[in-house]
Every structure is written in C-alpha cells, then in structure tokens.
Amino acid sequence: MAGRRRKNAGAPSAGAPDEGAVGAVLPADLELQDLYGAFAAHGLDDEDLDDAAVLVPPVRLPAESELADQAKAVPMFGYALKLARWTAPHREVDEFGDLTGPDRAPAARLLGLAPEQGEAPEEAVVEAMRAWSLACDLDLIEIGTTAAGEHVAIPGPDLEPAERGDAETVLELWLTAAGIVRELAVEADSLPEEEAAEEAAERAGAVGEPEPESEDDDDEERLARVEEAREEAAELLDEALQVLYETTAFADPGTETVPLGVLAALLVVPEGEEPSEELLGDITDVMVALDPMLNDLAELGVLDYRPIDPELFDEEEGPEPLGGGVGDEPLDEEESARFGLVRLTPLGQYGIRQWLLEDGYDAPLVGELAQGDAAELLRGICEAANVLPEEELQVWVTDREPVDAARELLAASRGNDAYAPMRRMLSRLALGMIGRPAEPAVREVLDDPELGGAARAWLVDLGATDVPAPERGMALWTVIDTFAAQLLDTGGDAELLRELIADLPVTGNPASYFGELWRVDHPYTADVLEAVGELHLDRTVAKEARKAAFKARSKS
Incomplete structure (x- = not known):
C-alpha cells in the first residue's frame, strides 16, 4: 500500500479514543506515549519519535x-x-x-x-x-x-x-x-467527465492553434493523464483503507462504523483547522471519488458500505457539501448516513494487514508478543513502539498456572539494564492481573534486593497485614526504580511527571533525604534526581535534588 499522506487530525492530550466513538481522532493522530506507553521511546530523538509515531497500531483478528x-x-x-x-x-x-x-x-x-x-x-x-x-x-x-x-x-x-x-x-x-478488486476499483478507463469536457471545449475553441504533432502523440498524452488519474485514485484508496484500519485498533473487529464524510475529512483537513468552505468542497470531492471504489470492495467483503444516496446529487452541480455549508446545524444520524457509511470487516482488517506487511509496515496483532516466555514478553513490550502493554500481559497470564506464571515474571524482572525498571513495572501490572493466587510467588522474593520493596508494597495493596517493613536501603532503591519506570513510561511528559514527583516521600529536611537518595546504587539514580530538580514546584526541594543529581553523576 502507498504510504499515508493524509493530514493529521486534532489529538487529545492523553489517552486513547473511546472504543465505541467515531470522530476525527484516530490512533495514528495520538502521541506515541498516549497510545502505547512510551516503552520504546527512551533514547530516541524527536526525528526518531516522529518516525515511530506513524507505526501501525496492533489489531485483534478472529482465528x-x-x-x-x-x-x-x-x-x-x-x-x-x-x-x-x-x-x-x-x-x-x-x-x-x-x-x-x-x-x-x-x-x-x-x-x-x-x-x-x-x-x-x-x-x-x-x-x-x-x-x-x-x-x-x-x-x-x-x-x-x-x-x-x-x-x-x-x-x-x-x-x-x-x-x-x-x-x-x-x-x-x-x-x-480482494487484490484484484482493489486494482479494478481504481482503474481509469477514460479521463474524468469534467476533464474530458474541458479538453473537448479547448479543442473546439483552439482556432489557429497548432495541431498536435500526430495522433500518436495525442494518444500518448491522454494515456499518461489516465495513468496519472489511476495512480491518484489508488493512493487515495490506500490512504482511506489505512485510516479505516487504524480506527479498528481499539475496537472489536467489524464494529467500528465511520461516516464517509468523517473519513474524507481525515484525509483533507489539516491538523487543528476547522473545515472552510473550500475544504468542505474538497471533502465532498474525496467522498465522491471514494464512493464507487468502496462499493467495489464491499462486494468482496473487505468492508460493509452504505453508498452515498443518489438523491443527494444534483444533475448539474453534484452533491451539496457535507452539512451544506460552514456554520450549518450538524446533520442528524439518519441524514448523515445518506452521505455514506463504511465499516471495515474482520476480513478487511486481515486483508489490509497483509497488504501493509507486504509493503514493509510493522502491523502487529494483539497477543503476538505473548506467545513466548515471560522474558520474551517483557523484552518485546519494552522494545516495541506499537504495542498495547496491558493487552499483551492479559493474553499472557490467561490460562497459565498462577504461581508458576508469577515466578516466571519475577525472575524475568531482575537486572540493571536500561529497560529493567520497565520490566519490573510491567511485572507488577501482570501480577495484579493474576491477583491473590500469585501471593506465594511474591512472598518468595521479599528479601530480594531488586524485587523485595515492590513485593512488600504489592502484598500490602492486596490487604496483607503480616508484611515486614523494608530496610532503608531497599526502600530508597525501590523509590528510584519505581520513579525510573514512570520516567520512561511517560516519555518525559512534564505534566505527568510533576504529579508523580509530588508523591515522592520528601521529608521536611530535603537535604537529608536527597543526601541518602544520591548514594543509591541504581543506573537511573542521576536521571531521577535530575527530573525532580527540573520539575519539582518547591524551589528548595528542586535545588537539593539538583545538587544530589550532580553528586550522583560524579559518583558514577
């Protein structure tokens, strides 16, 4: 499939779109960390993140x-x-x-x-x-x-x-x-009617102008224009199909219905702009161009499609722009449906995913990372840019023996590499999905220097009353490790990090607290302290954190 060139639609500041909603926000319009948790964003510059953000989101498919x-x-x-x-x-x-x-x-x-x-x-x-x-x-x-x-x-x-x-x-x-129908849907047997009429008028009025060098030249030019029209139609259809594919990322297969006008607007209206009269006309043109192509694809089950109501077309002027004009009252549901409704089927998802894979896109399925052991699962989630962590974890823990699964997750969480804090955070999330049956495995790591602090907190959250308090060193190490995971998970989002920083157990004597914290032997100690120093709203706390970060850097 051709690479998308559609305009970016407006995106919310955080979170994924509502699964049942249809609007101008699609998975591809959100920031990478909003979609997937920025597990693969650590260490990437802005250009890398821009490239990563256009990755195709994972979808669920039937067997x-x-x-x-x-x-x-x-x-x-x-x-x-x-x-x-x-x-x-x-x-x-x-x-x-x-x-x-x-x-x-x-x-x-x-x-x-x-x-x-x-x-x-x-x-x-x-x-x-x-x-x-x-x-x-x-x-x-x-x-x-x-x-x-x-x-x-x-x-x-x-x-x-x-x-x-x-x-x-x-x-x-x-x-x-489906590929045959997709190709036939964009075949241009002749120039568009308007262009052909203009060409005829130009020829009729071209008195005294030189004749074409030969009929062969004239035919060649016409064929070139037909091929150009065909390529443009193919690109438009590919873009529309990929947008439809993206809307299914957070919905059950075959449940997301999109008005044709919304689909066209996503292809036409630039980010942050309201559709002007001119853009409404462009939207209408795209709708009219897509209408017969989508109808052809519906015949092979790629999608379900309600075509544009023919009665909307004026014989001379064509269909009115969607909504009639700027400032008009929005159409009700039934009136909007007359402008076309399209829904990608599970078969359509399957087909488009195959086309994306053939063109070199990374188009994963939900649960693909959950097929191996815990180490492969956690590593895969950390390294993949387009992954839904909770979905993968849920697939993995389902139908596994709880205690064995918990032990495997905890064992895979150990380490001091760059992704280790995230692995431990993901393990805690998966243990939460397992619930109380994981308790025996969690109690086995209470004295583990890397896992003991989080294990104690997990048991307390579970309601256990017999959990011993961690030693001071373990508690401080767990603070750094937990904050490091959040630092990576948020992708450096200042607003989210300020909320996390506000929960740090800083005492009334920040110099003493950070005097202990910078000595913690953890790969992310300096990073965490620098983030606190940059973002904490209390100037005294921020100053002490920066001093501690400098000492941690010097120590390492």
Whole structure:
C-alpha cells in the first residue's frame, strides 16, 4: 500500500479514543506515549519519535478458521467456487476461456441469480460472467485444449482444499481476489467527465492553434493523464483503507462504523483547522471519488458500505457539501448516513494487514508478543513502539498456572539494564492481573534486593497485614526504580511527571533525604534526581535534588 499522506487530525492530550466513538481522532493522530506507553521511546530523538509515531497500531483478528468461513460466505467468492465445481469434469468454453452462449443462462441459474424458468435477465448473466472471470483469475478454473482442439475448462487444484475449508487456501484465494478488486476499483478507463469536457471545449475553441504533432502523440498524452488519474485514485484508496484500519485498533473487529464524510475529512483537513468552505468542497470531492471504489470492495467483503444516496446529487452541480455549508446545524444520524457509511470487516482488517506487511509496515496483532516466555514478553513490550502493554500481559497470564506464571515474571524482572525498571513495572501490572493466587510467588522474593520493596508494597495493596517493613536501603532503591519506570513510561511528559514527583516521600529536611537518595546504587539514580530538580514546584526541594543529581553523576 502507498504510504499515508493524509493530514493529521486534532489529538487529545492523553489517552486513547473511546472504543465505541467515531470522530476525527484516530490512533495514528495520538502521541506515541498516549497510545502505547512510551516503552520504546527512551533514547530516541524527536526525528526518531516522529518516525515511530506513524507505526501501525496492533489489531485483534478472529482465528483463521473463522476468517476462512467468512470469506466463503462472501457471495462473489462463493459464486467463483460454485462455478469451478460446475466445470467438473470439464466444460466447453470459447477461445477466450469464457462460457459459451448456451451455458451463460444456466450459470446464472446455478448461482441463484436468475429464476429456474424463463429467460435469464441480462444483469444476472453479466454477474455470472464476472464470477466466472474471477474464478479463472484465481485459477479455481483452468483453461486447456483437448486433443480434438476444443477449448475446455476444468477445476483447478485449489478447489478441493477450498471446498473443504482449508483456512490457508481459502484466505490466500480470498486475498488474491480482494487484490484484484482493489486494482479494478481504481482503474481509469477514460479521463474524468469534467476533464474530458474541458479538453473537448479547448479543442473546439483552439482556432489557429497548432495541431498536435500526430495522433500518436495525442494518444500518448491522454494515456499518461489516465495513468496519472489511476495512480491518484489508488493512493487515495490506500490512504482511506489505512485510516479505516487504524480506527479498528481499539475496537472489536467489524464494529467500528465511520461516516464517509468523517473519513474524507481525515484525509483533507489539516491538523487543528476547522473545515472552510473550500475544504468542505474538497471533502465532498474525496467522498465522491471514494464512493464507487468502496462499493467495489464491499462486494468482496473487505468492508460493509452504505453508498452515498443518489438523491443527494444534483444533475448539474453534484452533491451539496457535507452539512451544506460552514456554520450549518450538524446533520442528524439518519441524514448523515445518506452521505455514506463504511465499516471495515474482520476480513478487511486481515486483508489490509497483509497488504501493509507486504509493503514493509510493522502491523502487529494483539497477543503476538505473548506467545513466548515471560522474558520474551517483557523484552518485546519494552522494545516495541506499537504495542498495547496491558493487552499483551492479559493474553499472557490467561490460562497459565498462577504461581508458576508469577515466578516466571519475577525472575524475568531482575537486572540493571536500561529497560529493567520497565520490566519490573510491567511485572507488577501482570501480577495484579493474576491477583491473590500469585501471593506465594511474591512472598518468595521479599528479601530480594531488586524485587523485595515492590513485593512488600504489592502484598500490602492486596490487604496483607503480616508484611515486614523494608530496610532503608531497599526502600530508597525501590523509590528510584519505581520513579525510573514512570520516567520512561511517560516519555518525559512534564505534566505527568510533576504529579508523580509530588508523591515522592520528601521529608521536611530535603537535604537529608536527597543526601541518602544520591548514594543509591541504581543506573537511573542521576536521571531521577535530575527530573525532580527540573520539575519539582518547591524551589528548595528542586535545588537539593539538583545538587544530589550532580553528586550522583560524579559518583558514577
């Protein structure tokens, strides 16, 4: 798929969009840390973060067997399978591989497109021929020649496994079919009507102007313009599909419905701007351009689509801009639906993800990181920019034996590398998901110098009353470690960090407190103290923190 060039829509300061809402905010419009927790942001400069923020968010997909069943239920795909079976053992075709005249009406009846009795309607025959063409393109039907020179069609080798429901075969065939329809949807057989009319008018009024050098030159120019129009349409469709894909990141597959006007606005309106009269016109143009292409993709089950109501079109001027004009009252739900509604199906998510992967995008699935052991899980979450940590942790802990899972998480949390504080924070989050059954494993690490402080706090939060207080050194180390994890998790967000800093257990004698803290042997001691010194609102506390940070740097 082509890289997105859409305008950035306005984004909230924090948090993810509501799963059930449809609006102008999509996952790609949020800051990296707002979406995923900035686990991979540590150490990146602004340019790196800009690149990381356009990564495709993870999505949930049904099992491949379920997707295959959905593919077989798509009418056009099902027609292709039926026609392929109908050719067995062989069926005569013409020299182009098309059905002969006598077989065309029976094919339409076979597919249920025409009544059993009487003449088959022309549109039913056309639909059957389209399904035949698709079956041939997918090699579900193979064309050959007999020894007598007759042209015949026979079932292809993929038909039987597809009929049996082999998920890999079905999905590969469906994806090929979706790709064919995607290409056909943007084919420009001629110049747009308006451009063709302008061209004719220019030629009619070009009295005395030089004639083209030759008809070949004229045709070449026309073909170039057609190809340019086709490329623009393909790019627009790719952008629209990727935006639709992104809206599914925080919703169950196939549940997010987007008004076509909203989709067009996301492609047109620059960040932070209200749509002007001119932009409303551009939005309408994009809607009109997308309408037939989305309708074509709906035929293969890529999406569910309610097209623009034809009655909205004025024969001379075309459709009014969405909303009628700047300052107009917003449309109610039913009136807005007349301008088009689009919803990406789970099959569509699957197909677009495959196209993104083919083009080199990182397009993960929720739960992909949860397939290995705890060490792989925690490392993967820390290193991946486009990951939903809580989702991955929840998938991992589900169906695992609680005590064994807790022990594995705690063991994977140890270390003094750059990501170690985040691993420990993620482990605490996962232990919270396991709950009380993890208690025996947590009690086993009460005296661990890296895990003991957090383990004691976890047990107290659980309601335990027999937990001994940590030694002073362990308590101070845990303060640095916990704040370091938050420092990395927030990506350096000053507002969030000030809230965390306000909770630091600074006593009435900050010089004494920071005098102890800078001596803590932790890789992030100086970083934490510098953050406190920069952001603490109490000038005395901030000054002592900066002095302590300097000592910690000198010590290291």
